[in-house]
Amino acid sequence: MKFASLHRLLVPAVACVVLAACVSSAPPIATPVDATTAAQRMAAVEAAAGPDDKELSVQPLRDPQVDDLRQGAQAQRQSGDLAGAAAHLDQALEIVAEDPAVLQERAEVALLQGQWAIAEQFARKAIDLGSKTGPLCRRHWATIEQARLARGEKENAVSAHAQIEGCTVPGIMRY
Numbered sequence: 001m002k003f004a005s006l007h008r009l010l011v012p013a014v015a016c017v018v019l020a021a022c023v024s025s026a027p028p029i030a031t032p033v034d035a036t037t038a039a040q041r042m043a044a045v046e047a048a049a050g051p052d053d054k055e056l057s058v059q060p061l062r063d064p065q066v067d068d069l070r071q072g073a074q075a076q077r078q079s080g081d082l083a084g085a086a087a088h089l090d091q092a093l094e095i096v097a098e099d100p101a102v103l104q105e106r107a108e109v110a111l112l113q114g115q116w117a118i119a120e121q122f123a124r125k126a127i128d129l130g131s132k133t134g135p136l137c138r139r140h141w142a143t144i145e146q147a148r149l150a151r152g153e154k155e156n157a158v159s160a161h162a163q164i165e166g167c168t169v170p171g172i173m174r175y
Contacts (some may be wrong), residue, residue, distance in 0.1 A: 038112045041146040045108060048142035048164055049135040066092045070105065077109060085109045100130025100140075107143045120147040137167035 062070075073088035089106040096102060107122035123143040131137055141163040148157035 038114050042112055044146055045139055045142040049139040066096050082109055082113050098129050100126040104136060104139050111143055111146060116147040116150040120144050133167050133169040138164050
């Protein structure tokens with residue numbers, strides 16, 4: 001009698017274990033991996049800024065020391081020394097902490113370094129302090145767009161992309 005009771009309990013338990021082992025779970029849903037490189041993101045920023053000979057673009061006078069640091073950063077960036085470029089721009093920002101062009105250049109170096117959140121922070125600060133029109137404005141928003149895309153924030157990237165168009169204001173037509 002004991003064997004029959006035990007048998008009635010064991011058979012269903014073993015069957016459950018066997019069936020559970022046979023049931024496969026659904027594979028995890030893979031999120032698409034964005035294979036865009038940092039250099040491709042930077043190219044998109046440069047393309048968004050694009051030269052437009054029909055718009056007004058005002059350039060401020062520069063501090064010679066800041067210009068030297070910016071040129072040094074540009075040379076290091078071109079040679080692939082992104083950490084050196086960032087250090088030069090950080091020094092320039094110690095002198096002119098609220099210069100939108102230097103902030104943008106620092107954002108672009110962060111973008112090239114794959115530091116998406118930092119790139120967006122510098123570009124946001126540049127927007128807050130700088131002109132709301134022109135090529136520099138487009139670079140700010142394109143940097144934010146690319147940083148958001150890199151982080152997988154597609155909806156937020158779309159809103160940043162929409163801002164790029166608002167940066168273009170035609171110059172004065174003179175006859």
